[in-house]
Amino acid sequence: MSQLKLEPIKFPGVDLKRPMIIAGPCSAETEEQTLSTARLLAAMGVKVFRAGIWKPRTRPGAFEGVGSIGLPWLKKVKEETGMFIGVEVATAHHVYEAIKHGVDMMWVGARTSANPFAVQEVADALKGVNIPVFVKNPVNPDLELWIGALERINGAGITQLAAIHRGFSTYDKTEFRNHPQWQIPIELHRRIPELPIITDPSHIGGKRELIADISQEAMDLNFDGLIIESHYNPEKAWSDASQQLTPEDLKKVLDALVLRRPSIGDxxxxxxxxxxxxxxxxxxxxxxxxxxxxxxxxxxxxxxxxxxxxxxxxxxxxxxxxxxxxxxxxxxxxxxxxxxxxxxxxxxxxxxxxxxxxxxxxxxxxx
The missing domain is CATH 1.20.59.10 (Chorismate mutase)
Known part of the structure; x- marks a missing residue:
């Protein structure tokens, strides 16, 4: 049984009642795209804004993010809308750059969490930092590897820790981009019940029409939140266009969620x-x-x-x-x-x- 030292996730001034919602584009593409999307999300009550700055891609030549030049755009989002901002980090350099630009939360991606050396590099760079850090499951369905990544980050002194369930790669053809294999995050919750679990329906589904059902299933399993990709013009997105929702459609998904009681009366x-x-x-x-x-x-x-x-x-x-x-x-x-x-x-x-x-x-x- 893992012995993580945890404390509740905190974003000052924000009531993080279930479900915690984190939303924003797959990638920060331009300043105009980033700010326009953020304004729409802020207007519908989203408090935590996500955007990819560095994008690990399967093949060279694909759009790999704008890099550090996008971080000032996120800073403007924070200043203008009051939203908290978060990015994915995969190296010590990413961590240092994110901290320098006032990023409020970070997450470790699926490709990174599969590599203990890369996770340890990120963990070492996080020492002395006191912000929420989320860890996505590895691309392969390996619960021990996922827990190991969480332990490495926790070992660096990060106590505001959460897991992100984004599904698992498979050779089998399914309706999902990454098969959810719900039994794995369920087992994670059984082993570490105090660890928040955030579901990523965008990467599980890979198609926007699957996001609502996946989000509802996550709520039915009593998971703690959702991280969903939202773009003001998804059809023209530079990456993962098919799995992003407009802020308007995201609101419809969230408004339709049924939140069931985590416990029952006598x-x-x-x-x-x-x-x-x-x-x-x-x-x-x-x-x-x-x-x-x-x-x-x-x-x-x-x-x-x-x-x-x-x-x-x-x-x-x-x-x-x-x-x-x-x-x-x-x-x-x-x-x-x-x-x-x-x-x-x-x-x-x-x-x-x-x-x-x-x-x-x-x-x-x-x-």
């Missing part, structure tokens, strides 16, 4: 407890069924060993996956959900059979 709890008991009973039944299934896998492993048959039978596997997926769909279950379950069961069955065959082999070798 009266409805009785009904909820009864439903949870049923879940517990069904889970126990599932475990009993899986236990029996693995006993059969052991018997199959012994038979295959005695008859010199390979463990993997591809045709049988394909038949099972199609049959079980069809049966799941006919029962109203999601096909992808069924596939994941039976892939896991098959993997465990293979492991079980392999252990049986290797045990028999070692037994013979020992004689």
């Amino acid at each position: 009266t409805p709890r009785n009904a909820l407890d009864e439903l949870r008991k049923k879940i517990d009973q069904l889970d126990n039944s599932l475990l009993d069924v899986l236990k029996e299934r693995m006993k059969i896998s052991e018997a199959i492993g012994k038979y295959k060993h005695e008859n010199n048959i390979t463990i993997l039978q591809s045709r049988r596997y394909d038949e099972i996956m199609k049959d079980r997926t069809d049966r799941a769909v006919s029962r109203g279950l999601d096909a992808d959900f069924a596939i994941k379950i039976f892939e896991s069961i098959h993997e465990e069955s293979i492991s079980c059979q392999s252990a049986i065959m290797n045990k028999e082999l070692k037994s013979k070798e020992g004689k």
